[in-house]
Amino acid sequence: MGQAAEALLEIRNLSVSFHRYGNGFAQEELKAISDLSLTVRRGEVVAVAGASGSGKSVLASAVLGILPGNAAVEGQLLYRGEALTPGRQRALRGREIALVPQSVSFLDPLMRVGVQADGSRRPRQTERRRQIFRRLGLPEETEKLYPFQLSGGMARRVLVSTALLADAQLIIADEPTPGMGLGQALEALRMFREMADEGRGVVLITHDIDLAVEFADRVAVFYAGTTVETAPAADFQRGEDALRHPYSKALWRALPQNGFQPVAGHQPYAGSLPVGCLFAPRCPCRTEECERKTPPVRQVRGGEVRCFYGA
Amino acid sequence: MKGTVGRLARIVAAYSIKMVLLLLAVSAVAFVLVTASPVDPVQQYVLHMGTAVSSEQREEIEDYWGVDEPPAERYLHWLSRVLHGDLGESSLYRRPVADIIGERFLNSLALMAAAWTLSSLLGFGLGCLMGRYRGRWPDRLLKSLCYILSSVPAFWLGLVLLLVFSVWLGWFPIGFSSPIGALRGEVTLGQRLYHLALPALTLSALSFSNIALHTRQKLIEVLESDYVLFARARGEGEWAILRRHGLRGVLFPALSLAFASFSELFGGSVLAETVFSYPGLGSAVAEAGLGGDVPLLLGITLFSALFVCVGNLIANLLYGVVDPKIREVQE
Numbered sequence: 001m002g003q004a005a006e007a008l009l010e011i012r013n014l015s016v017s018f019h020r021y022g023n024g025f026a027q028e029e030l031k032a033i034s035d036l037s038l039t040v041r042r043g044e045v046v047a048v049a050g051a052s053g054s055g056k057s058v059l060a061s062a063v064l065g066i067l068p069g070n071a072a073v074e075g076q077l078l079y080r081g082e083a084l085t086p087g088r089q090r091a092l093r094g095r096e097i098a099l100v101p102q103s104v105s106f107l108d109p110l111m112r113v114g115v116q117a118d119g120s121r122r123p124r125q126t127e128r129r130r131q132i133f134r135r136l137g138l139p140e141e142t143e144k145l146y147p148f149q150l151s152g153g154m155a156r157r158v159l160v161s162t163a164l165l166a167d168a169q170l171i172i173a174d175e176p177t178p179g180m181g182l183g184q185a186l187e188a189l190r191m192f193r194e195m196a197d198e199g200r201g202v203v204l205i206t207h208d209i210d211l212a213v214e215f216a217d218r219v220a221v222f223y224a225g226t227t228v229e230t231a232p233a234a235d236f237q238r239g240e241d242a243l244r245h246p247y248s249k250a251l252w253r254a255l256p257q258n259g260f261q262p263v264a265g266h267q268p269y270a271g272s273l274p275v276g277c278l279f280a281p282r283c284p285c286r287t288e289e290c291e292r293k294t295p296p297v298r299q300v301r302g303g304e305v306r307c308f309y310g311a
Numbered sequence: 312m313k314g315t316v317g318r319l320a321r322i323v324a325a326y327s328i329k330m331v332l333l334l335l336a337v338s339a340v341a342f343v344l345v346t347a348s349p350v351d352p353v354q355q356y357v358l359h360m361g362t363a364v365s366s367e368q369r370e371e372i373e374d375y376w377g378v379d380e381p382p383a384e385r386y387l388h389w390l391s392r393v394l395h396g397d398l399g400e401s402s403l404y405r406r407p408v409a410d411i412i413g414e415r416f417l418n419s420l421a422l423m424a425a426a427w428t429l430s431s432l433l434g435f436g437l438g439c440l441m442g443r444y445r446g447r448w449p450d451r452l453l454k455s456l457c458y459i460l461s462s463v464p465a466f467w468l469g470l471v472l473l474l475v476f477s478v479w480l481g482w483f484p485i486g487f488s489s490p491i492g493a494l495r496g497e498v499t500l501g502q503r504l505y506h507l508a509l510p511a512l513t514l515s516a517l518s519f520s521n522i523a524l525h526t527r528q529k530l531i532e533v534l535e536s537d538y539v540l541f542a543r544a545r546g547e548g549e550w551a552i553l554r555r556h557g558l559r560g561v562l563f564p565a566l567s568l569a570f571a572s573f574s575e576l577f578g579g580s581v582l583a584e585t586v587f588s589y590p591g592l593g594s595a596v597a598e599a600g601l602g603g604d605v606p607l608l609l610g611i612t613l614f615s616a617l618f619v620c621v622g623n624l625i626a627n628l629l630y631g632v633v634d635p636k637i638r639e640v641q642e
């Protein structure tokens with residue numbers, strides 16, 4: 001994936017916050033995504049990795065334009081160089097941009113899988129969908145089943161089939177591996193790798209850095225609603241020193257094969273984010289500056305890092 | 312398909328056993344209550360007939376109620392008569408109870424069917440509307456309306472409707488199921504419906520808000536589900552989602568609820584029919600109770616229990632047909 005490949009999705013300084021009524025009449029503002037930037041090119045799998053509650057799923061909804069009504073969005077979203085307006089999102093989702101959700105709960109429990117995968121588009125593409133089912137190794141009678149009758153792996157493939165049926169160029173996979181055995185997880189990730197190799201762009205939202213690194217080209221480390229580092233996947237395999245941000249290094253050390261050291265402290269609550277660097281309260285290298293100013297994104301050794309000192 | 316029929320047969324069989332036990336229990340309790348009450352069926356009969364009771368008639372009545380037997384045997388004696396289809400003779404109407412029930416039930420059935428259809432359709436439609444616009448003004452308005460309607464007593468609502476539409480405006484008749492003085496055969500369908508309108512409206516107000524609120528809740532659950540989010544992500548529009556996922560998830564729970572509401576329907580018909588002097592089973596219950604007509608009271612009690620059971624049976628069957636989890640697992 002050379003730099004020449006077309007940028008499918010460009011996210012620039014995206015912020016998403018939710019209004020919520022807290023105790024009494026006080027309105028609370030939850031900042032799910034702060035000042036996030038990310039680019040996805042054709043042929044590329046970009047893993048967005050971070051602990052749960054870091055706002056990863058909100059990112060998917062924001063790109064597709066299916067955020068709930070109490071969400072406020074700032075910043076810029078571009079698809080193939082053009083702004084993603086709500087109208088354009090409506091036209092593109094399910095066609096050019098597809099979501100592959102995480103679990104069988106995203107299928108209507110009262111609808112047979114086949115009709116459901118066909119979607120509401122007319123004319124129905126039942127024949128093509130059958131081909132895709134076959135290609136994914138789903139037995140003939142799968143289409144007659146209800147979601148609760150699917151095994152985890154089958155459900156996964158049915159969900160993937162919807163993206164293939166749409167012939168989407170950009171695929172956002174939201175946590176596609178939890179609850180799967182290692183074999184199934186590898187198989188699922190291989191499917192996404194193939195999609196990218198066929199010239200699509202894939203955003204792989206996951207908390208399993210280990211697996212993601214195997215299949216992704218780049219890894220964006222997510223923390224408290226923003227990417228703190230975007231690095232070539234190979235850097236994660238090379239080790240702590242190849243990484244740029246203190247949080248990425250801490251995550252690396254938390255991996256089982258690297259010592260299993262948990263990162264001390266908690267992610268900040270979205271309702272009360274710290275001033276300055278979001279990671280500062282937990283950062284071993286913080287200085288006074290970190291607590292006053294938000295660090296800018298800097299290009300370092302072929303990656304991006306949001307830290308004053310990352311090198 | 313064959314599996315479905317077999318499964319439904321199983322549901323019917325299982326429920327029928329429950330139903331028989333329940334009816335036995337109802338009959339026993341009703342009989343005990345009547346026996347314990349100061350009303351003596353034989354006395355009442357004689358009272359209503361005046362002096363014209365011959366000694367044979369009196370003996371027959373005493374035999375029917377097993378006057379000289381101990382309580383348990385009296386009950387069994389009465390039960391065996393009932394099981395043979397002999398519900399006794401009404402002391403108020405001096406006709407077999409079974410005939411009265413048959414006749415009155417047809418009237419009630421028309422009323423309840425009209426009310427039921429009205430409340431189901433309206434409840435379902437408005438419930439969908441509220442769910443679709445959840446939190447916005449149509450929802451808030453209709454929701455308040457539902458809460459008000461569900462807390463207003465049926466007889467009071469009936470009286471208000473009667474006052475406004477029949478007495479002041481004169482748009483609807485004051486009561487009965489047909490024009491006063493008209494012969495049975497001459498009453499047209501239009502006249503019947505015309506007389507049915509207000510009682511049916513009153514009665515439907517009873518279960519309407521229940522169905523509407525339930526449907527609303529269910530639809531909101533569906534619309535906020537993961538699978539609707541995914542449908543949206545796949546480009547399904549608002550209406551496609553309502554049609555494909557909303558109705559599917561909402562229709563049958565609402566229908567089951569409607570069938571399960573037969574008991575409220577019957578309970579409400581007692582009040583509605585009394586307010587509108589509508590000659591149905593409900594008003595017959597009131598008359599029988601006030602007039603001490605024991606056989607009629609017992610007969611209607613048993614009959615209404617049966618009626619409610621049938622409604623519940625249909626509700627159960629619907630769930631069996633519709634919910635794929637119940638359906639496919641048993642195959």
Ligand code: SF4
Binds near residue numbers: 246287290307309
């Ligand atoms: S900016 Fe400061 S606090 Fe934030 S990660 Fe870098 S060193 Fe740590």
